Amino acid sequence: MEKIRQYLRDHQGDMLGLLERLVNIDSGSYCKEGIDRCGAIHADELRALGFAVETIVEGERGNHVRAERPGQGQRRLFLSGHLDTVCPAGTVARRPFRADGDLAWGPGVGDMKGGTVQMLYALKALHDLGRPTPPIGVFLTGDEELGSIRGRPHIEAEARRSKSCLVMEASTAPGVIGVRRWGVGAFYLTIRGQAAHVLDPDTPGASASRELAFKILALEGLSDPVRGVKVSVNLVRGGSARQVTAWEARADIDVRVREAATMPAVEARLRAVALAPVVPGVELALEGGFSRPPMEPNPATEAFLRLATDVGREAGIAVRPIEKMGGSDGCFTAALGVATLDAMGPLCHDICGETERIEISSLVPRTLLIAGVIERLAAQA
Numbered sequence: 001m002e003k004i005r006q007y008l009r010d011h012q013g014d015m016l017g018l019l020e021r022l023v024n025i026d027s028g029s030y031c032k033e034g035i036d037r038c039g040a041i042h043a044d045e046l047r048a049l050g051f052a053v054e055t056i057v058e059g060e061r062g063n064h065v066r067a068e069r070p071g072q073g074q075r076r077l078f079l080s081g082h083l084d085t086v087c088p089a090g091t092v093a094r095r096p097f098r099a100d101g102d103l104a105w106g107p108g109v110g111d112m113k114g115g116t117v118q119m120l121y122a123l124k125a126l127h128d129l130g131r132p133t134p135p136i137g138v139f140l141t142g143d144e145e146l147g148s149i150r151g152r153p154h155i156e157a158e159a160r161r162s163k164s165c166l167v168m169e170a171s172t173a174p175g176v177i178g179v180r181r182w183g184v185g186a187f188y189l190t191i192r193g194q195a196a197h198v199l200d201p202d203t204p205g206a207s208a209s210r211e212l213a214f215k216i217l218a219l220e221g222l223s224d225p226v227r228g229v230k231v232s233v234n235l236v237r238g239g240s241a242r243q244v245t246a247w248e249a250r251a252d253i254d255v256r257v258r259e260a261a262t263m264p265a266v267e268a269r270l271r272a273v274a275l276a277p278v279v280p281g282v283e284l285a286l287e288g289g290f291s292r293p294p295m296e297p298n299p300a301t302e303a304f305l306r307l308a309t310d311v312g313r314e315a316g317i318a319v320r321p322i323e324k325m326g327g328s329d330g331c332f333t334a335a336l337g338v339a340t341l342d343a344m345g346p347l348c349h350d351i352c353g354e355t356e357r358i359e360i361s362s363l364v365p366r367t368l369l370i371a372g373v374i375e376r377l378a379a380q381a
Helices: 002-010 012-023 032-048 109-128 152-160 208-220 260-274 299-315 330-335 360-380
Strands: 052-056 064-069 077-082 098-100 103-105 136-141 164-167 176-181 183-192 229-238 248-257 283-292 320-324 339-341 357-359
Touching: 002 012, 002 109, 002 360, 012 032, 012 109, 012 360, 032 052, 032 064, 032 109, 032 136, 064 152, 077 109, 077 152, 077 330, 103 109, 109 136, 109 357, 109 360, 136 152, 152 330, 164 330, 164 360, 176 299, 176 330, 176 339, 183 208, 183 260, 208 229, 208 248, 208 260, 229 260, 248 260, 248 283, 260 283, 299 339, 299 360, 330 339, 357 360
Parallel strands: 077 136, 077 164, 164 339, 176 320
Antiparallel strands: 052 064, 064 136, 098 103, 103 357, 183 248, 183 283, 229 248
């Protein structure tokens, strides 16, 4: 482990250089050109490490990158990451990459460009030091922040071929590894009423906005912290003019659930509440559903965590399992029974926020942990 650690220390400047290069490319989920540029950079790096690389081309969204390399034994490892960020076009011009003391700032620096840089340098260290690795598959999706709608079939195909998976999402404290995440649902409510002047006595109208006000309170009232349910209505719009009864209103509804077993009942209750009119004369329609199942621990993940804990002990890292509420592509792999460890990336603050930043000093130990887990899997084969 000490040789790997020293390699990473010697190459920390190179890691930061690659990270700066990636962060300074706008690659929000709707920035196809930028996502594709980031994908091409990763593809070149993987080819240099002996991977067979394929770019999966998408028409409107970002391309995906798939890579594969044979290795020692039969315990195939899946390294999962994504190329897109939540930051819209123009963010880099406003707040480009910068390093200040132990902090590196910039759009996507933690979520998850820092994580994929760690992945690459864990592989570089093992490659350059001649260390054995198991068979490895890599999949970097171009639409994770949109729910991996196009990437999901490829992610699940990789998972079905693999024994274990490491997900390069950012970490939130030293030594932590994600073993549980909440499932994610996205629902879209449309309310249609009847337009009329607010003072017209003959045509009183039916206010879609008034119905929406009742719906927001009722839907958010479905949240139940004890049962692990969170319903939020944060994006709403409606009406056409101040003096005209709103003829239409819309709401995007975010739903989070901790356990897969609760998903059918939560969705049924949400639909019942959303589709029960309060204001006479309105019509309601609800679309959407759950896009990610919860990531729940299973015996395979628990065994994988023990392996990572042993690696961490050897490296002087106190590994600690945590639960994260946000979804990730690890939700898909864990739901298929694959041993999945998430949040393997750098220590990040204000993930997806205006002040997103990573602790530079976390890069070497977090990358060392990834490299150590990969090497240990080869030894177990």
